[in-house]
Amino acid sequence: MENPLKIKEDLYSQCLDVINSRFQTIQNTINEIQVSLTSETKSSAGDKHETGRAMLQLEREKAGNQLAEIQKIKEILFKIDISKTLKVIGLGSAVYTSQSNYFIAISVGELTIDGVRFYAISPSTPIGQLLIGKRVGEEVVFREQKFIINQIS
Numbered sequence: 001m002e003n004p005l006k007i008k009e010d011l012y013s014q015c016l017d018v019i020n021s022r023f024q025t026i027q028n029t030i031n032e033i034q035v036s037l038t039s040e041t042k043s044s045a046g047d048k049h050e051t052g053r054a055m056l057q058l059e060r061e062k063a064g065n066q067l068a069e070i071q072k073i074k075e076i077l078f079k080i081d082i083s084k085t086l087k088v089i090g091l092g093s094a095v096y097t098s099q100s101n102y103f104i105a106i107s108v109g110e111l112t113i114d115g116v117r118f119y120a121i122s123p124s125t126p127i128g129q130l131l132i133g134k135r136v137g138e139e140v141v142f143r144e145q146k147f148i149i150n151q152i153s
Helices: 004-039 047-078 126-131
Strands: 094-097 101-104 109-113 116-121 139-142 145-152
Touching: 004 047, 004 094, 004 101, 004 109, 094 109, 094 126, 101 126, 116 126
Parallel strands: 101 116
Antiparallel strands: 094 101, 094 145, 109 116, 139 145
């Protein structure tokens, strides 16, 4: 098996890439809305113009909320110390089970490192809550499926 620290570094890096990509997408959306708001001039359409502006303002507010959410997720990611190897599953753990492999960090879905599939999950997800605090050899039951924790790094 490859170096556990290298695997965790790669998982962390992929999580960061996903979050930065989401951040950039939302930032671009906000910029486009700003350009639309700025370029819309008062026209004789009146009400139609005001409705268009109001819709753009709502879109900008929605994008702003998404941006704030991404910032919160980034802060969680930055708190993770991947150099620590814990005997008990916690934030930043790579967990190998008889069913699937998990990276306890933020929810970004499926990641692949050297052909090995991991699911990046938040500790607050249902499966994350079941895994936190468990040790190698313990059994976990999730959605009527039993699996054993084989390794934690």
